[in-house]
Amino acid sequence: xxxxxxxxxxxxxxxxxxxxxxxxxxxxxxxxxxxxxxxxxxxxxxxxxxxxxxxxxxxxxxxxxxxxxxxxxxxxxxxxxxxxxxxxxxxxxxxxxxxxxxxxxxxxxxxxxxxxxxxxxxxxxxxxxxxxxxxxxxxxxxxxxxxxxxxxxxxxxxxxxxxxxxxxxxxxxxxxxxxxxxxxxxxxxxxxxxxxxxxxxxxxxxxxxxxxxxxxxxxxxxxxxxxxxxxxxxxxxxxxxxxxxxxx
Numbered sequence: 699x700x701x702x703x704x705x706x707x708x709x710x711x712x713x714x715x716x717x718x719x720x721x722x723x724x725x726x727x728x729x730x731x732x733x734x735x736x737x738x739x740x741x742x743x744x745x746x747x748x749x750x751x752x753x754x755x756x757x758x759x760x761x762x763x764x765x766x767x768x769x770x771x772x773x774x775x776x777x778x779x780x781x782x783x784x785x786x787x788x789x790x791x792x793x794x795x796x797x798x799x800x801x802x803x804x805x806x807x808x809x810x811x812x813x814x815x816x817x818x819x820x821x822x823x824x825x826x827x828x829x830x831x832x833x834x835x836x837x838x839x840x841x842x843x844x845x846x847x848x849x850x851x852x853x854x855x856x857x858x859x860x861x862x863x864x865x866x867x868x869x870x871x872x873x874x875x876x877x878x879x880x881x882x883x884x885x886x887x888x889x890x891x892x893x894x895x896x897x898x899x900x901x902x903x904x905x906x907x908x909x910x911x912x913x914x915x916x917x918x919x920x921x922x923x924x925x926x927x928x929x930x931x932x933x934x935x936x937x938x939x940x941x942x943x944x945x946x
Contacts, residue, residue, distance in 0.1 A: 708749040711832070712775075713739070714767060715783030718837060719754030721920050724847075724909035731914075738920035742927035759788045759808050760816030767820060776828040781892065782820060783834040785876035786913065788813045797854040800862040806872070814879050821887055833884045835895040836877035837915050837923065840905065841869035844912030851911075890935040894926040 713719050721734040743749055753770065755762070763784060788808035796804050808816065817833075824831040845866040849856045863869065877895055884891035898907055898919070907919035915923060930936055 708744075708747055709777075709779060710775075711748055711750050711779045711781055712770075713750055713752045713754055713781050713783070714758075714763060715754040715781075715834075716758045716787050717754070717756045717914060718786060718923070719752060719783050720756050722756055723914055723916060723920070724911040726910045734917060734920060738917070738924045739927070741921070741924040742931075744931060748931065754783070757787055758784070760784045760813055760820065761788075761808055763820055764816055768823060771823060771827045771829070779830040779832060780824045781832040781834060782817065783836075784817065785813065785836045785880060786839075786873065789873050789876045793848050793852060793854060793859065796862050797852075797858045800858045804862065810875060810879060813876060814883060817880070817883055818887065821883070821889060830890075831887075832890050832892060833880050834892040835880055836873060837894055837898050837919060838877075838904075838908075839870055839873050840908050840912040841871075842866040842912070843908070843910070844869055847911040847913075890930070892927055892930045894923050897922055897926050 719739070721737045721739065722731055723734055724730075725732050737752065739750060739752070753766075755766075758766075763782075767780075789806050789810075791804055791806055821831045821833075845856060845859060845863075848854055849859065860866065881891060883889070898904060898915075901907060901922070903918075907916055907922060908914070909916050909919075
């Protein structure tokens with residue numbers, strides 16, 4: 699696209715993911731979750747060039763996506779793009795079951811290998827519809843803060859959870875592994891990658907970017923995600939998007 703040129707019509711980017719894409723935060727004063735409105739992701743749209751349609755669902759995993767995304771893709775959407783953001787719920791555990799029997803070998807909602815398989819299936823399905831798949835790394839979590847929140851909100855014994863975990867930071871490391879799988883898959887399948895994780899980790903105000911529950915980005919964290927997506931639009935990796943939008 700030449701400088702200053704505008705596409706004939708905006709490129710539609712469909713957002714599929716979990717509560718991160720939904721902009722869910724923990725409102726500490728109100729002691730409840732709520733969705734930020736308007737969505738901070740609106741800051742990452744480019745008027746007249748790139749627009750979003752948000753299909754994210756709170757609590758969604760890649761297993762859920764394999765059931766909901768195919769019917770959506772059945773209609774003719776050639777030339778559009780899909781940004782996938784999954785992993786936060788896939789890597790989580792049923793903590794009540796863990797607390798009840800911490801000595802058992804509990805598994806996450808979606809095993810790492812299954813997570814990679816599911817994302818691969820989604821990417822290939824999107825490509826088969828002549829759409830452009832995009833991936834996004836996961837914003838980090840604060841394991842100790844999440845553990846404390848879990849125990850406080852669900853009345854769980856932290857000692858029993860730690861007996862299973864070994865240490866609270868295992869939560870952070872395990873979630874990081876899923877983000878690493880996203881990054882690896884992007885390279886293997888030649889998918890453009892929106893990098894948000896490093897932007898969080900390199901900030902001196904990291905703790906302010908995560909809600910008191912330890913796992914959801916705060917309002918400022920969601921602003922940072924939007925800025926990362928904006929930065930992606932300006933990157934070389936986004937060139938296929940610009941070409942698609944410009945019809946070249």
